[in-house]
Amino acid sequence: MRAEPTILHLDLDAFFAAVEQRDKPSLRGKPVVVGGVGGRGVVATASYEARVFGVRSAMSTREARARCPHAAYLSGRFDAYRAASAQVMGALRALSPLVEPLSLDEAFVDLAAGDALPMGAGVDEVTALAVRLKEEVHAVTDGLTASVGAASSKLVAKIASDLRKPDGLLVVPPGTERDLLRPMSITVIPGVGPATAERLRRLGVHTVADAERLDLEELVRVLGRAHGEGLHHLVRADDDRPVVAEREAKSISVEDTYDTDLAEQRVIDALVERQATKVVGRLREAGLSGRTVTVKVRLHDFSTLSRSSTLPAPTDDVRTVVALAKTLVREVDTAGGVRLLGVGMSGLADWIQEDLFADETPEQPTETEAPLPAPDIDALTAGRPWPPGADVHHPDHGDGWVWGAGLGRVTVRFETRHTPPGPVRTFAADDPALVRGHQDHQGHHGAD
Template sequence: MRSEASVLHLDLDAFYASVEQRDKPSLRGKPVIVGGTGGRGVVATCSYEARVFGVRSAMSTREARARCPHAAFLGGRFPAYGEASRIVMGLLREVSPLVEPLSLDEAFVDLAAGGVTDFSLEGLTAFGHELRARVAEATGGLTASVGIGTSKFMAKVASDLDKPDGLVVVEPGREQQLLRPMSVKVIPGVGPATAERLRRMGVSTVADLQSRGEEELVLELGQAHGHGLWRLSRALDDRPVVAEREAKSVSVEGTYEEDLTDRRVMEAVLTRQASSVATRLLKHGLSGRTISIKVRLHDFTTLSRSTTLPSPTDSASTIARLARTMLGDLDPSGGVRLLGVGVSGLADWVQDDLFGSVAEAEPEEELPELPELPSRMRAQWWPGQDVVHARMGRGWVWGAGSGVVTVRFETAETGPGPVRSYKADDPELAPWTRPTDDEVS
């Protein structure tokens, strides 16, 4: 175990919603909900103004609308989130070479492996405040909560204690004092089912858990889980901070408001998804050997199929052909609510590279004639989308429907702007693409 508080956990506050409020001045200080905007959508995240009304991540959009009908419901803008994340991760890598991203908005940092030398409470507090200020300045005002402790577990606990925009340093020796009164749910791995089993044992706080022997916990919860909870309840965590790993896969998936029942429409969806995956592979100079599809049926049963090629590919037609073939092995006749295509087993070369491009490349397969997607799946405009107008400049979609799109013209730099409505096919209005596209996930 570490003798000094040298592990930092940084968590960007209400990340997606905060980026939206940063880029849409009229939404600052107002409830914002980001996620699926349709009847089957799910909340990805929401602003603190929306949380006051009981809205939470993973809640259905339907329930979120019932709780907070006056909120702005927006679809995700992952290029914007990716750009902000890259800025923050870059700042963290200036602090230490050992940065372990957990997602776009949070990461662990091993301060002992970097340039930090003062591990006193005063030194770490000053460092934490400086880091949060640098994040806010570099990202245009995004706030981060920071926790610093002797382990990953304690750093993560600390970062949750003073949200949003907080800083907590847990000095060595204070870990158990801090943990004892907390709910057992603070420990990773204690979800609703485990919490209920512990409650039946008379365990609701970390102090209760500390009073139980390791053998009792192993008997009740199993070897790995019981041993892990026994250790973490005593702040025993020696997991190292592992530097970021390279991307393992590239995938695209979509959930649809109405179940898909026409197999040819499903094939059309997979073909378009395959094209998107191939575009991202090409952008990053990657290829992959394993092609997979994900199918979630009407009853929420999730099926997957995969096939592995003898050599990597970045061909849209090859990926699409294999995806459609794998779909043929399934029975989606009852209806499909989600489809996805992925490529894994990534490499930075394709087969032709091995032969110096001497061998003649296999010709691209001509894609079959496929039916048009239903209008709900071809919608050009969606709430929150970045757009640009030939005369009005940049803005974002306030709402769309019945052949009309309403746009608020503002950016992070301009301040709140005017609202105008146009026909959905207005030639002067177009989606605006950020200079940096989606990163490989």
């Protein structure tokens, strides 16, 4: 444990919804919900105006609409979110080379590894730096806010940022960590989910202080060796995990995002086959082979899962990679719909050894099973052309976003982050003048 509060945790407030409100002036100060907008949809992020009505992340969109029917329900725009995230991560890396992103909107920073603070910096110096950081984030992102916590450990820094949301700041003086944690619910400790909390409740444990009173043997008996020992340390604010800088992945991958949820297994298999084939092509162009195949799946609720498998030896055989990628993606429950698919290979080498699958022939249909025609992937994945919230451009009216669509029509509000709230106009859904597009981080239009 360090003696200075030089581990910082930054969390952008209601990130997806905040980006939408920034880029859509008519939604500022109003309830906004980002996520799946269909009947199976799940809330990814709700603005604070929507949270007043009880809307929360991971809630079904159906329930959210019942609680807050007047909110704007928007699909995600990941290009915009990634651009804003890159600006924030750049501001963090200006403070220290040790930045550990946890997601697009959240990261740890080891301030002691940089030169932004003097040696032996205390609470006052860290607080002043955090204030400047929040101002920098607000400036580079055109108005987004962040909550910041700083402490002597990752555990306490993250809890501190949560305590002051939104747009808050808390620096925990070294030596006061346990006093901060003791009154809190035990669920504030990482790894204490509903099942663990219920086991602890049966022991009379509701707060961190309650857990602190249990000895190590009791925690190990109830939770197992690894989990029990980990909790024994964390409830005492004993956390020496280092900030680990993001490292460039030594892999080759291909991924695609789709405008509408894909649920048909035949379509998913065909997409995975096409991606795996591209990956193998890139391997061969580079004169490489790979040993580990990984698939990435983002589901309809914006959760992202990955599965991987390692071969006995490196390969660049397309049949092997395709077969393994299809097997891996079938381990994920995709019945609710898929928004993103990706295939990658790592464990790269500059040599190839024939692998176990190389002599296998493709599976043939039985006499009673006619082969299915290959699906038209481009047609099937074109998706709904006008998802709510999507950026569009019209040569006469300029840049705007999809307000709603249906019955062969699409309604657009023409505005950008740099304009006042704009007018609403309706077009035929197949109007050739209306095109999907995006605004870059400076608000200039770019067609897809």
